[in-house]
Amino acid sequence: MIAQIVVNGILAGLVYVIMALGFTLVFGIMRVVNFAHGEFYMTGAMVVMVLYGVLGWPFFVAVAIAGVTAALMGVVIERILIRPLVTEEMPGMIMTFAIGTTLQSGALLLFGPAERNIPRPFSGTWNAIGAVVPWDRTTVAVAALLILSLFYSFLKFTRTGLAMQAVSQDRETASLMGIESSMIYAVSFGMSCLLAGLAGALMAPIYPIGPYMGELVIVRAFVIVILGGLGSVPGAVLGGMIIGLCESAVATLVNPTAALIASFGVVLAIIIVRPTGLMGRIVR
Amino acid sequence: MKPVYPVIAVVVISGIPWLLGDRYSFHIATMATIMIPMATSMNLMVKIGQLSLAHVAFMGMGAYCSALLTMRVGVPPFLSLLSGGIFAAAVAALFAPIFLRIKGTYFVLLTFAFGEIINLIMQDWISLTNGNSGLFGIPKFSILGLRLTATQHYYAMGMIWTAMSFGVLWAIEKSDIGVIFQSLNENEMVTRSLGGNAMAWRIAAFVLSALIAGISGGFYAFYIGLLTPDTFGLRAIVDLLVINTIGGVSTVIGPLLGAILIVPLPELLRDAREYQLLIYGVCLGVFLMFFRQGLVALLRIEGREKRP
Numbered sequence: 001m002i003a004q005i006v007v008n009g010i011l012a013g014l015v016y017v018i019m020a021l022g023f024t025l026v027f028g029i030m031r032v033v034n035f036a037h038g039e040f041y042m043t044g045a046m047v048v049m050v051l052y053g054v055l056g057w058p059f060f061v062a063v064a065i066a067g068v069t070a071a072l073m074g075v076v077i078e079r080i081l082i083r084p085l086v087t088e089e090m091p092g093m094i095m096t097f098a099i100g101t102t103l104q105s106g107a108l109l110l111f112g113p114a115e116r117n118i119p120r121p122f123s124g125t126w127n128a129i130g131a132v133v134p135w136d137r138t139t140v141a142v143a144a145l146l147i148l149s150l151f152y153s154f155l156k157f158t159r160t161g162l163a164m165q166a167v168s169q170d171r172e173t174a175s176l177m178g179i180e181s182s183m184i185y186a187v188s189f190g191m192s193c194l195l196a197g198l199a200g201a202l203m204a205p206i207y208p209i210g211p212y213m214g215e216l217v218i219v220r221a222f223v224i225v226i227l228g229g230l231g232s233v234p235g236a237v238l239g240g241m242i243i244g245l246c247e248s249a250v251a252t253l254v255n256p257t258a259a260l261i262a263s264f265g266v267v268l269a270i271i272i273v274r275p276t277g278l279m280g281r282i283v284r
Numbered sequence: 285m286k287p288v289y290p291v292i293a294v295v296v297i298s299g300i301p302w303l304l305g306d307r308y309s310f311h312i313a314t315m316a317t318i319m320i321p322m323a324t325s326m327n328l329m330v331k332i333g334q335l336s337l338a339h340v341a342f343m344g345m346g347a348y349c350s351a352l353l354t355m356r357v358g359v360p361p362f363l364s365l366l367s368g369g370i371f372a373a374a375v376a377a378l379f380a381p382i383f384l385r386i387k388g389t390y391f392v393l394l395t396f397a398f399g400e401i402i403n404l405i406m407q408d409w410i411s412l413t414n415g416n417s418g419l420f421g422i423p424k425f426s427i428l429g430l431r432l433t434a435t436q437h438y439y440a441m442g443m444i445w446t447a448m449s450f451g452v453l454w455a456i457e458k459s460d461i462g463v464i465f466q467s468l469n470e471n472e473m474v475t476r477s478l479g480g481n482a483m484a485w486r487i488a489a490f491v492l493s494a495l496i497a498g499i500s501g502g503f504y505a506f507y508i509g510l511l512t513p514d515t516f517g518l519r520a521i522v523d524l525l526v527i528n529t530i531g532g533v534s535t536v537i538g539p540l541l542g543a544i545l546i547v548p549l550p551e552l553l554r555d556a557r558e559y560q561l562l563i564y565g566v567c568l569g570v571f572l573m574f575f576r577q578g579l580v581a582l583l584r585i586e587g588r589e590k591r592p
Contacts, residue, residue: 033389081569089389090335094525095572101522102565109558215518219400222393230389257408264401268382271394275386 005249007131013244014144015199019217020224020236021151022195028168028231029188032082032092036100037221038214040070040193042107044200045209052204053118063143063201070197071190078189086185100214107211115210140202147198148237151191155233164188168231220260227267229280238278242266290537290583297544298443301436310435316547317442318504321449323527323539325496328453330533332489333469334384334391337521339497341399342372344406344516346498347505348413351422354506362427365502372498373491380487399521406513418512425506438507445503449496453536465489519561526568532578541579 023037047066051057077099085092122135155161166174167184175181200214207213224243228235246266247259270278301313322343329336350368353359359367383394406413413419425432425441432438456462464485467475472482505511523546531542553560575582 027389033392081573084573091572091576093335093389093392094529095569097522097525098565098568098572100565101561101568105559105561105565108561215400219397222397226390226393226397230393255408257404260404261401264397267394267397271386272382275390277390 001252003129004131005252006245007128007133008252009245009248010241011133011137011141011244012248013241014141014148015203016220016224016244017237017240018144018147018195018199019221020228020240021148021233022192022199023218023221024225024228024231024233024236025164025188025195026192027225028233029164030082030086030092030185031089032086033089033096034192035093035096035218036077036103037096037192037196038218039100039103039107040074040196040214041200041203041217042209042211042214043070043073043103044197045204045213046107046111046200047197048201048204049116049118049209052121053116059121059205063198066201066204067194067198070200071194074193075186075190078186082189083182083185104211104214111211113211115208115213117208118205120205136205140206143202144199147195151195154191160184160187216260220263223260223263223267226277227270229277232277232279235277235279287535287537290541294540294544301439307435310439312548312550314435314439314442314507316543317439317446318500318507319523319527319547320446320540320543321496321500323524323531323543324450324453324536325493325500326524327528327533327536327539328456328465328489328493330528331457331469332465332486334387334486334490336395336490336493337392338383338395338399338402339493339524340516340520341402342376342494342497343501343504343520344402344513345375346372346501347511347516348406348419348501349498350502351419351505351511352412354423355419355421360427361423361425361506365425365499365506368502368505369495369499372501373495376494377487377491380490381483384483384486384490396521400518403513403517406516413511413513416513418510420510422505422509422511424509425503432506442503442507445499449499450536450540453496457536461485522561522564522568526564528578529568530571530578532580534577535580538578538580545579 019037019041022040023034026032026034026037044063044066047069048059048062051062051065052059081095081099082092085095120136122139125132125134126138127133155165163174163179164184164187166177166179167181171181200217220243224239225236227242228237228239243263243266246263247256250259250262274280298313301309322339326336326339329339346368348368349371350361350364353364353367354361357364379398383391383398386394407415409415425438432441456465464475468482468485476482501516504515527542527546528539529542530545531540532538549563550560553563571578
């Protein structure tokens with residue numbers, strides 16, 4: 001039972017981490033809260049539904065295209081709608097609300113309100129330390145680990161990645177050092193949407209797909225990011241794993257709604273002790 | 285423009301349903317009298333610099349609480365309406381000391397998550413709320429033996445409620461308390477150094493806005509007679525944001541104008557219901573790009589007269 005809870009928690013946590021990372025990245029660099037983040041997740045899932053579910057393309061090709069689609073949409077949206085509001089937190093945030101609403105209603109018009117399921121590309125289970133692990137969740141977890149390590153190397157070892165870190169630490173000094181912030185904004189927003197799109201694409205065969213599927217995902221990303229500290233990449237990883245394990249335990253013992261309430265309780269408790277989250281810096 | 289003119293204009297506009305005389309325009313007008321207190325009380329939080337997205341959750345709590353009190357316990361509607369508001373305010377007061385410790389973006393995200401979780405509870409606590417199938421059979425509102433049956437009656441009651449809540453919020457904006465609230469947003473350190481208890485004022489604003497939201501929710505419950513969790517979800521938050529953004533947040537008159545403009549929109553879009561959400565999103569975007577300060581700035585309405 002305990003082994004099962006831990007395994008389920010890690011499997012769920014890895015996907016939460018990917019969602020929270022993209023969200024926290026945009027906030028850390030652009031100071032924009034992206035309420036449309038869940039809609040990029042939805043976009044990824046919708047693309048997989050069409051390419052893999054309807055047209056029958058190979059699953060991983062569909063996943064890759066889904067990620068790229070979300071990323072390209074993100075770059076265009078960032079340039080036109082978000083860039084003009086980038087330093088203003090509140091208007092920027094409400095703008096992402098507008099974008100989210102528009103994307104959601106777009107999906108509603110294209111696909112209708114019904115939730116759909118697509119066939120699972122992998123089936124069956126295997127055993128790990130006394131826990132039953134479905135193969136489809138395993139593929140998601142492996143893909144998530146791969147994405148996380150690529151993302152980490154990108155931030156750590158490429159010039160663009162280093163520049164992104166510099167901008168998130170101190171925008172002005174970074175621009176004095178010759179870092180073009182507009183390019184960094186485009187890259188980080190695009191990358192954030194890429195992560196969200198990939199997460200949605202990977203989860204598409206596991207949960208029902210519909211225009212509103214992004215809502216619950218984004219609530220969880222918020223909870224994780226508040227827990228870990230807004231704008232903190234290690235915080236998002238730590239927060240994602242904590243929430244994954246906590247939800248897995250409560251969901252097994254009680255039910256999924258209680259799990260979300262419990263994770264919210266954890267966050268409230270942390271806020272009493274550390275209002276900026278586990279690894280957050282003081283903002284404002 | 286003096287702030288009195290738009291208020292007079294609103295009073296004139298409120299007579300339109302009698303001019304048209306059909307039931308549907310009374311319905312739209314009644315919905316406006318529910319949304320105006322919601323939007324203006326949300327504006328109170330925006331003005332102290334803490335945008336609360338839990339606002340519709342408080343409306344939902346008030347709605348379910350007053351409906352259930354009348355249906356299951358048999359409390360007279362007027363008392364359950366008040367109790368609904370007090371219940372929402374009490375929950376707000378319970379969480380306020382934790383929520384209001386944090387500011388800016390964190391606060392917005394936290395209240396959003398709180399609202400969504402309250403919504404999940406409404407969906408899942410089926411024995412209490414009947415979940416997504418909806419709580420139906422809520423009796424009509426009655427007070428002192430008067431039973432409100434027609435839409436016109438509810439519109440009249442809604443106008444009284446709107447006038448009351450707007451009067452309170454406008455009076456606060458004009459008074460010294462308004463100055464304190466403004467200072468909480470602009471320079472909290474100064475307020476605190478002058479001996480103002482910033483936290484207490486913040487909690488007061490949060491609780492008052494929840495009280496108004498709760499009573500509006502109760503009114504909604506008795507008027508519509510059917511409650512679904514969906515009513516108090518993301519759509520309603522977007523509605524309130526659109527109303528506040530389009531009206532302008534600098535004064536309480538902004539959301540008043542915004543609500544009057546936005547609430548009748550479904551009537552104009554009756555043939556294109558699916559496009560409604562799309563149009564909301566696009567409107568919101570356009571206003572943010574080009575008219576950031578909203579209608580109040582376009583019409584040059586000042587909330588507080590500048591004193592010499």
